Amino acid sequence: MDRRMKLVLTIVSLLIFIMLLWLAENYIDAFIKRILNVAAIYVILGVSLNLINGFTGQFSLGHAGFMALGAYASALLYMSPSLKAMNFFIQPIIWPLSEIEIPFFFALLVGGAVAAIAGFAVGAPCLRVGGDYLAIVTYGFAEIIRVILNNLQSVTNGPLGLKGLPTYTNLYWSWGWALFTIFFIKKLVDSSYGRALKSIREDEVAAEAMGVNLFKHKTMAFVIGAFFAGIGGGLLGSLLMTIDPNSFNISLTFQIVMIVLLGGLGSITGSVVMGISVAFLMELLRFVESPMTIFGFTIPGISGMRMLIFALILVITVIFFRRGLFGHKEFTWEWIFRSRGRNADESA
Amino acid sequence: MSLLKLEQVTKRFGGLTAVSDFNLDLQEGELVGLIGPNGAGKTTVFNLITNTYYVSEGRILLDGKDITGMKTDRITAAGIARTFQNIRLFGELTVLENVLTACHLRLKSSVISAVFGLPGYRSEEVQMHGKARALLKTLGLDKYERDLAGSLPYGLQRKLEIARALATQPRVLLLDEPAAGMNPEETLALAALILRIRKDFQQTILLIEHDMSLVMTICERIIVLDHGVTIAKGLPEEIQNNPDVITAYLGTGDLYA
Numbered sequence: 001m002d003r004r005m006k007l008v009l010t011i012v013s014l015l016i017f018i019m020l021l022w023l024a025e026n027y028i029d030a031f032i033k034r035i036l037n038v039a040a041i042y043v044i045l046g047v048s049l050n051l052i053n054g055f056t057g058q059f060s061l062g063h064a065g066f067m068a069l070g071a072y073a074s075a076l077l078y079m080s081p082s083l084k085a086m087n088f089f090i091q092p093i094i095w096p097l098s099e100i101e102i103p104f105f106f107a108l109l110v111g112g113a114v115a116a117i118a119g120f121a122v123g124a125p126c127l128r129v130g131g132d133y134l135a136i137v138t139y140g141f142a143e144i145i146r147v148i149l150n151n152l153q154s155v156t157n158g159p160l161g162l163k164g165l166p167t168y169t170n171l172y173w174s175w176g177w178a179l180f181t182i183f184f185i186k187k188l189v190d191s192s193y194g195r196a197l198k199s200i201r202e203d204e205v206a207a208e209a210m211g212v213n214l215f216k217h218k219t220m221a222f223v224i225g226a227f228f229a230g231i232g233g234g235l236l237g238s239l240l241m242t243i244d245p246n247s248f249n250i251s252l253t254f255q256i257v258m259i260v261l262l263g264g265l266g267s268i269t270g271s272v273v274m275g276i277s278v279a280f281l282m283e284l285l286r287f288v289e290s291p292m293t294i295f296g297f298t299i300p301g302i303s304g305m306r307m308l309i310f311a312l313i314l315v316i317t318v319i320f321f322r323r324g325l326f327g328h329k330e331f332t333w334e335w336i337f338r339s340r341g342r343n344a345d346e347s348a
Numbered sequence: 349m350s351l352l353k354l355e356q357v358t359k360r361f362g363g364l365t366a367v368s369d370f371n372l373d374l375q376e377g378e379l380v381g382l383i384g385p386n387g388a389g390k391t392t393v394f395n396l397i398t399n400t401y402y403v404s405e406g407r408i409l410l411d412g413k414d415i416t417g418m419k420t421d422r423i424t425a426a427g428i429a430r431t432f433q434n435i436r437l438f439g440e441l442t443v444l445e446n447v448l449t450a451c452h453l454r455l456k457s458s459v460i461s462a463v464f465g466l467p468g469y470r471s472e473e474v475q476m477h478g479k480a481r482a483l484l485k486t487l488g489l490d491k492y493e494r495d496l497a498g499s500l501p502y503g504l505q506r507k508l509e510i511a512r513a514l515a516t517q518p519r520v521l522l523l524d525e526p527a528a529g530m531n532p533e534e535t536l537a538l539a540a541l542i543l544r545i546r547k548d549f550q551q552t553i554l555l556i557e558h559d560m561s562l563v564m565t566i567c568e569r570i571i572v573l574d575h576g577v578t579i580a581k582g583l584p585e586e587i588q589n590n591p592d593v594i595t596a597y598l599g600t601g602d603l604y605a
Contacts, residue, residue: 184463187462187463187464187465188459188462188463191459191462191463191469191473192448192451192452192455192457192462192469192472192473192476193452193455193459193462195441195445195448195449195452196449196452198438198440198441198445198449199438199441199449201440202437202438202439202440202441203436203437203438203439205400205432205436206432206436206437206438207438207449208420208421208424209398209400209420209421209424209429209430209432209436210424210429210449210450210452210453210512210513210515210516211421211424211425211450211452211453211516212421212449212452212453213419213421213453214421220459266440328440
């Protein structure tokens with residue numbers, strides 16, 4: 001199959017996708033629409049974490065921290081001054097922030113940029129450590145962010161959080177960013193830079209001996225991953241209409257790590273599929289948290305049971321499907337048409 | 349002027365001196381062998397040249413320029429490439445990607461131009477592919493291009509390591525026991541390959557090897573290390589008959605000495 005054919009297929013399916021988005025935005029009920037928005041945000045987060053954990057092989061647990069920064073930085077910029085005044089009733093917000101209001105899109109970009117700067121600040125010093133140590137350091141970083149957000153009363157409103165955020169996030173924004181994230185990271189990992197990142201994952205010593213600048217490339221993965229995490233955080237904040245420091249805790253990171261592991265470390269397709277699946281499963285599995293009667297025993301509703309099921313799925317995956325759903329494989333047009341061709345041969 | 353020069357290089361690990369006062373003078377186009385019994389410090393010398401280990405004392409000069417303490421990837425960019433004794437390929441990448449990764453250090457385009465596929469990056473990518481494919485063809489690996497490096501048989505993996513090192517366009521190639529684990533026939537083929545690389549690329553090579561026959565046949569000069577000390581230097585014939593070398597390798601005849 002030649003390049004032009006594939007390009008046409010991609011453009012056509014993109015157009016169909018945009019049409020579906022338009023239909024969904026206008027005709028689907030709010031509940032499903034919300035799940036679709038969350039799905040897009042999970043895709044952004046999963047794919048960006050996969051760049052760091054899956055392609056570069058640096059096990060980071062800092063994603064919630066980057067998301068928190070993106071969510072707060074963007075929210076503080078797109079909230080109207082009067083809304084800010086209403087929120088900050090214990091201690092007023094500091095001066096420049098109290099007056100600023102910029103459009104959602106630019107606020108998101110700034111949020112992403114703040115997260116990216118944090119990604120650099122964290123990435124640069126702690127990339128000297130590897131493996132489990134890096135996981136601990138990045139987790140520590142996410143906790144530090146949470147503590148700072150909790151205590152910086154005059155900037156973040158502390159534990160009260162920010163409430164009544166305007167809902168700018170819709171399917172166009174969320175899926176638009178999701179598509180851009182997929183495009184950007186897919187192009188990146190397929191480029192020469194991507195090969196360098198993967199070589200670091202495969203063998204750091206050999207990569208360095210072949211002239212790959214470890215510091216530059218690892219930091220790059222962190223900065224880009226953090227940028228998109230910040231964007232995802234910003235979108236999530238505007239979707240949920242309320243953010244507080246404690247919603248960006250380790251269990252949020254864990255959820256994204258789970259998406260990446262289930263989908264396959266090193267497979268963008270896997271992160272996309274699992275991001276969407278997890279968003280839907282989260283809602284579908286709500287019934288397990290309601291009271292129920294099994295074999296005559298009445299079990300009261302236990303909140304958090306859903307996570308237990310996800311944990312179980314994760315354990316099974318790690319034991320029996322170590323490479324996740326997709327391993328390193330990606331969706332390609334060839335793959336679809338090849339399997340088609342084979343089926344046709346068999347039926348003939 | 350010598351291309352690679354090591355002046356009184358010493359490496360200490362705590363109380364242990366792994367390499368002491370090592371001197372090397374590698375001329376352009378030479379093929380020099382570095383031999384010695386197990387644990388003599390041969391690989392340590394390579395690790396010192398590429399700054400995988402810090403040099404305790406002494407200087408390393410590449411073409412007159414001091415590269416002591418430079419970062420490993422900078423040293424590679426300056427023109428020293430190596431292979432590893434225990435193969436270190438990028439197993440989950442294809443054969444072609446392994447070689448392309450080694451071309452990455454000469455890439456000039458930025459990340460942004462790579463992601464958006466700007467013309468500058470695209471032409472560089474085409475160039476890199478051309479170079480990598482040509483190298484694979486020279487080493488007879490072209491038909492495995494799309495296979496995962498980790499799935500290749502052992503001998504081919506060794507070859508791929510050499511191809512990958514060559515892709516960095518080194519001025520000096522460091523080969524760390526390329527014949528390890530090979531049978532005599534394969535070793536013979538490898539010797540021919542090394543000689544061919546040397547001729548085709550006018551490559552200066554420093555070779556660590558256990559296989560005596562290989563070293564004796566292809567190297568012009570030989571340096572013998574034992575316990576980190578240089579015990580002999582010279583032409584293959586001189587080394588062969590050097591009593592110190594024989595003692596180092598085989599021990600003395602007297603059991604009660």
